[in-house]
Amino acid sequence: MIEFINDTLANGVGVIRPIGRLNMVSAPHLGANIEALINGGTVRLVVDLAGTDFIDSSGLGALITGLKKSRQAGGDLRLANPTPQITAVLEMTNLNRVLQPVASVEEAY
Amino acid sequence: MSRFSLRADGVPESLELVHDLLDEVWESEAGIDLMERIRFETALIEVASNIIEHSKPASSDPIRFRLELECSPERLYAEFHDNAKPAGIDLSAAPLQEDLSSLDNISSTGRGLALAKVALDEFSYAKLVSGNKWTLMCKRNASQDTAGS
Numbered sequence: 001m002i003e004f005i006n007d008t009l010a011n012g013v014g015v016i017r018p019i020g021r022l023n024m025v026s027a028p029h030l031g032a033n034i035e036a037l038i039n040g041g042t043v044r045l046v047v048d049l050a051g052t053d054f055i056d057s058s059g060l061g062a063l064i065t066g067l068k069k070s071r072q073a074g075g076d077l078r079l080a081n082p083t084p085q086i087t088a089v090l091e092m093t094n095l096n097r098v099l100q101p102v103a104s105v106e107e108a109y
Numbered sequence: 110m111s112r113f114s115l116r117a118d119g120v121p122e123s124l125e126l127v128h129d130l131l132d133e134v135w136e137s138e139a140g141i142d143l144m145e146r147i148r149f150e151t152a153l154i155e156v157a158s159n160i161i162e163h164s165k166p167a168s169s170d171p172i173r174f175r176l177e178l179e180c181s182p183e184r185l186y187a188e189f190h191d192n193a194k195p196a197g198i199d200l201s202a203a204p205l206q207e208d209l210s211s212l213d214n215i216s217s218t219g220r221g222l223a224l225a226k227v228a229l230d231e232f233s234y235a236k237l238v239s240g241n242k243w244t245l246m247c248k249r250n251a252s253q254d255t256a257g258s
Contacts, residue, residue, distance in 0.1 A: 001125065021128065023121075023124055023154060023158065024121055024124070024158050024161070024162060025121045025122070025124065054128070054150070054151075054154070056151070056154050056155060056158060056221070056224075057155060057158075057218075057220040057221040057224050058158070058218075058221075060220065061216075061217035061218050061220070062217070064215055064216070064217045065217045067212065068212055068213075068217075071212065084143060084144075084147060085147045085150070085151065088144065088147045088148070088151070089147075089151060089224065092151075092205075092224060092227045092228060093205060093220060093223075093224055093227070094205070094207075094209060095209075095215075097209050098209060098212060098215060
């Protein structure tokens with residue numbers, strides 16, 4: 001149902017690419033991926049949402065938790081390439097004020 | 110007007126069935142505005158998730174739900190019926206306004222029904238004698254334009 005393709009850029013930024021839908025089934029996997037990167041010392045993160053077809057409130061929750069954990073570790077979590085549904089959900093919840101997406105992974109940092 | 114329906118177990122895997130049914134609606138009803146599809150699908154998945162995650166069985170029968178959809182030029186309409194213990198949910202107690210000034214104050218949970226409420230034009234919940242009923246409605250742009258003219 002969902003797949004995560006992760007890599008690390010030359011500048012040390014960790015990129016997480018959820019491919020599929022982020023919902024109550026898959027959101028815990030996103031949280032685990034974020035936590036594993038932070039625990040491994042990669043604290044500047046980008047979640048590349050180009051392949052994420054859908055997000056629900058549990059997916060948003062995993063992003064908020066990831067944002068908090070990365071900041072606590074001295075880093076940050078930023079969003080890139082949101083699909084229209086994700087942009088709409090961020091706007092409807094006003095969470096675009098704390099998770100403001102950028103148009104590409106390269107622009108995130 | 111076209112109608113669609115499904116019956117499913119109250120398990121997380123059933124969310125895919127809701128998405129699949131909506132894909133069927135979008136395929137058979139070309140021309141529904143992207144934002145209308147997004148608002149409706151987002152709300153439906155939040156309600157289905159709520160039923161799946163929070164319902165308590167009313168008897169020894171496992172939780173099941175029925176989803177009925179209607180698509181017309183004026184609106185997208187859905188009803189969920191489940192056989193769970195009546196939950197007595199107060200949708201007015203699901204506000205989305207929260208203090209976003211500090212990350213510490215932003216919760217990771219408890220946003221689902223509030224999001225559905227914002228996404229929809231009408232949203233209601235009713236406790237039934239044996240179960241729960243949710244109704245969801247998004248007006249379509251065409252009808253809003255007509256109403257405004």
